[in-house]
Every structure is written in structure tokens, then in C-alpha cells.
Amino acid sequence: MSFKKYALITGSNSGLGFGIATRLLENATPEIEDAPETLTIVLTCRSKQKAEDAISRLRALFPKRKLQLEYVLLDLSDMHNVEMAVRAISTRYKKLDYVYLNAGAWDLAGIDWVKAIFSTLLNPIQALTHPTFYRETSGRTTKDGMGFIFQSNVFGHYYLKKRLEELGVLQKATKLVLTSSLVAEPDSLNLKDIECVSGDKPYQSSKRILDILHFNEVEKGCCKYMQFLSHPGLCTTGMYETFIGPIMVFFAKLGFWFCRLLGSPWHTISPYIAAFSFIWLALYGTKEDESVKWGSGTTRLGKECLRRTPVDEILPSEKEKVSEYVNGLYKQWHEKLSQ
């Protein structure tokens, strides 16, 4: 009998994914020095360089250990690449114990500064928890012809998990965690434009779809494995760095600290704290926890905690339309990529 465990984390070279990897490794520290590692972490990144860099940073955090770190290249916005990753993973690993579908894209076109300043002054917690001042890029599509954010945040992962389930890599004991957000707002989703190609909130819409698909799958008992839904609260990660730059990240962090001191339960700020719910679910989550949207939270003094997150009502028609659409796409792409 093998005691070795395998964890796959998509998008693990930065932010939350790197925080999850760090915490999983902390948790799996061998009790005896020099004892062999029982956990292998499989990072997925978009380039070899990013993967090797992430592996060196993890090794530097645990210099005395002989960490088992491996990687697979994965770009969710390219379906041929996703299929290649499926084949690489299923060839190399017979089973995965923990799967974190964490990678996610955000494409910011700009900020409405007037709205940002006024809404923050008026109600900082509301403004910095459910921001309405970000202007997302609209109309971006991938070379596969799908909405870029939809494919990166929803469909690429959906295809990956379905294929890994089909190939037997996701098993009854596997615990898989989906990464949602507090901004999964119902009004961002247009059922006539599920990929949000012409809408102006593709990121929010993608997260709402994740929530809908998850609750539908849990309700119908579709998955052979255990599937959880969680979000990291609000933390400053690569997403912010890329779009607002280091100076604004500094001010965003100040704002987040302020919100936390005022009593916001969701301003986790550091990816390490943001990873808390994700680790908890993998280690202690049970079947009952599948029907809740979880989140990482903190107290005013920064003590991490697990929180339930309210979910706006999901209508049966929404569940039906969204799952029909995504399953239809899955069938099409499965057929295309198995030729």
C-alpha cells in the first residue's frame, strides 16, 4: 500500500497557487528529519521558466527538505495544450489526492478613478470588497474561438477535470477545490452570452458560472470525487501587480489593511492566509462541505479563519442552461481533440 500523496495545483507560480503549495508542504513536513517526503506537488505553469523559478522559490523556503516537486505545462486558453497536459498528467500519475483548479485570468482595461475614490471614501469595505470601478476588457477571444476569460477560468479547467476523471486519475478519494470569488455576481451573467464575449464583466461572469456549475454538479451527484468551492477573500497577488503596478499595489494593500481593521472579514491580504480555506478543505473537508461556498477570512487582527459565503439564488433554469452549454462544449472539444 502506498502512502505517497499527489497534489496538482494549476497556476502555482504566483499568488494563491504558490500560497497553497507552501502550506501543503508545511503540512506534510516529515516527523523525522531526513525521512522521505510523502507528498509530491505537481505545479502547472504556462512556461518552463516560470515552473523552475517557482520550484526554486519553494525549495528556498524549505532548505533542509528533499521536496518532491514536479511540473506540467498548462495554458488553459489553448485547448490543444490542455489536452497535452491531460495526457502528460495521466501518463505520469495514476491518481491525484488533491487537485486545486486555481489558475485564473483577469483582464483589466482601466480604472474609473472618480468612482474608485468616491466609493472608497463613502464606504471603504463595500468598495474594496465588491469593487465597481474596474473596467474589464471586453470582446477578447482565444484562438479556439472562445471568450478568453471564460476559457481560462471555466472551460479549460472543466475539460481538464472531466478528462482526468474519465482516465481514472481523479478517484473517489480525490479532493478537488474550485477557485471562485466574492464578485461572482448574478447580474454579470447573460445566459444569451455565456462566454461573455460582448459583456463588460467577463471575470465576474466566469466566477458566477463556476458557482452555478459546482452546485449543479453537487446536487446531481455528477462527480466520482469530492468537489469543493472556495475563494481566497481579497489578497494582493500577481493579478494586481500586472494591471495596476507596484505603487498602486502598495495603496491597495493599505486600503485592504484599513478595511480589515474596520472589521471586514474578507481582506486576507497575503496569499498565505488566503490559502487557508483551500488547505482546510483538502485536509478535513467531507461530503457535507460540498454544498457550501467556502472562503478564507480573517479577524481584525489577521487571524485566519474559514467562512461560509452567501450565494445569490441560482435559478433551476440558470443551472440547466449553463451546464447544458458547458457540457455541449465539452463533447465538441473531446471529439475534436481525440482525433
Ligand SMILES: NC(=O)c1ccc[n+]([C@@H]2O[C@H](COP(=O)([O-])OP(=O)(O)OC[C@H]3O[C@@H](n4cnc5c(N)ncnc54)[C@H](OP(=O)(O)O)[C@@H]3O)[C@@H](O)[C@H]2O)c1
Ligand atoms: N487575488 C484575489 O484577491 C482573488 C480574489 C478572488 C479570487 N481569486 C482567484 O484566485 C486565483 C488565483 O489568482 P491570484 O490572485 O493568485 O492571481 P495570480 O498571482 O495572477 O495567479 C494566477 C495564476 O493563474 C495563471 N494563469 C492565468 N491565466 C492562465 C491561463 N490562461 N492558463 C494557465 N494559467 C493561467 C497565472 O499564470 P502566469 O503567471 O503565467 O500569468 C498564475 O500562475 C484565480 O482563480 C483568481 O480568480 C483571486
